[in-house]
Every structure is written in C-alpha cells, then in structure tokens.
Amino acid sequence: MKIATWNVNSIKARLDHVMDWLQRDAPEIVCLQEIKCVDENFPAEHFEGLGYNVAVHGQKAYNGVAILSKLPFDDVVSGLAGDAGDDQARYLEAVVSSDGGAVRVACLYLPNGNPPQSEKYPYKLAWMDRLIARAKEVLAFEEIAVFAGDFNVIPGDDDVYDPAAWAGDALCLPATRERFRTLLNLGLSDAFSATHTQRHHYTFWDYQAGAWQKDHGIRIDHLLLSPQAADRLTGCRIDRFTRGWERPSDHVPVWIELDLPLRTG
C-alpha cells in the first residue's frame, strides 16, 4: 500500500494538480498540509468521487491538514495534545483499517519557526516537544504507525543545497535538529534515508530567485515509521516532477510503499 504526504500550499489553488496526481498511481492514503481553508470549504466531494474517505482539520487562511484514505478509518484525533491554547491547525491522526490489519497515520505540519529571534521559534521547539511526547505514546502501542508531513526540519547538511547559507535558519538550527534526532532515537525511521544512499534529494524549492531552475532545494517533507511499519517498508519516492508543473506548490509529494495486506472494498 502507498502512503503519501504533500504540502499543497492551498488546496483551492492546487485542486487540479492534486486530482491529476492522485489519478497517476492512486495512493491508498494521502496526508495533505497547508490546505489553507476551513473544514466546510475543503473540496471533499472531489476526493470522495475518486473513492477516498476524508478527514479535515482546517482553519482560515493559514495551516490546515487533511487525510484522504481509500480504506475506512476511525479514532480521528484533531490537534496535537499538550497546549490547550494552541489554535493552529497542524496535526491530524487517524487509524486506517480493513480486515487485513490497521495502520495509524499522523498528518503533521510542523511550525516553520522563522525568524529564530521571534516568538515563532520557541513555539516551534515547544511543538516539537509535544510531538515527541505523542510519538512516545504511539510507539508504546507497538503498531504499524507513520508520521507524515512537512516537518520544516532539514535533518543534515546533505539535505540542503548550501548548508552554510541555511546554518542560522530555524529549519537547521541545532535545537531543531536535536529534537528531530530525538524522534529518530525513540525508534522512528526516516523512510527516505532508510532506502537511499544518494544525498541531495529535495522536497521543497522556494518560489524565489529561480531556486527550482538552479536545484536550490531542501529536504523537509518526511515519513517517519514505527519499527512495525519500517519492517514492511519496500520503497520511498519523491515525485519531483510536480514542481515543474504550471503554478506548482513549492513542495512535492513524497510517498512510501508498505507490504501490507490491507484491502479496499
């Protein structure tokens, strides 16, 4: 089964792209970020027409996440625990299941955190601490689980075209990378790193300064797998071709293939 993640930078602006991409190889589960709309305005009927069930956690203008699944799901959790005052829509979790088994999917849009001198950076770090706490809980279930999304973390210097230019950025700072490594040290595997030895594969290219044409990219969209999920991993791909489409998202889809007996219908 295929599980994908894609920061679409507005589902309204990107609906045609997402529909075209979904019909290429029909991933069973899709995590979308930066839908930038309230739940009522999410174009669920378009995806339902392709056979997807839909869960949405949106807000006006900013952020917003959604899960599409060809299999039924339950146990939907909207929002990341640990800060009752946080009203940013950045986390959605669901358990997708069939009579062949179940997989827990967490769709996340981790805060960017720039500029680091602002209040946005401590918010990012606190959000990461909350994610670490949730990951500990999920790992204790010993289930097939996937944390997928825009992590806004450049894990290492091999994941950015110019490490020196990004060294002081909130996506690279030591406190950011330390927390990302904590997620890995809990037992989560980065699906892309687990299946590739080549470096400098990117998932985001800025709209500005011809970044795409110059391949000035960064790898910030990740799928982190529980040990039970990693045991089933057979592949991971980055669909860079969508970045060359007309009026693209600045992010491209990343997807994994798991050897799972889950069945649709």
Place this chain on the structure above:
DNA sequence: ATGGTTGGAGCCCAA
C-alpha cells in the same frame, strides 16, 4: 542583486 515569488487575506502576513 541583502534580492526574489506565491497564496490568502483585505491595503500586509506567512512562507
């Protein structure tokens, strides 16, 4: 080139 572009808001903010 201390620049540049996109999206959603509503005459700037976030990325």
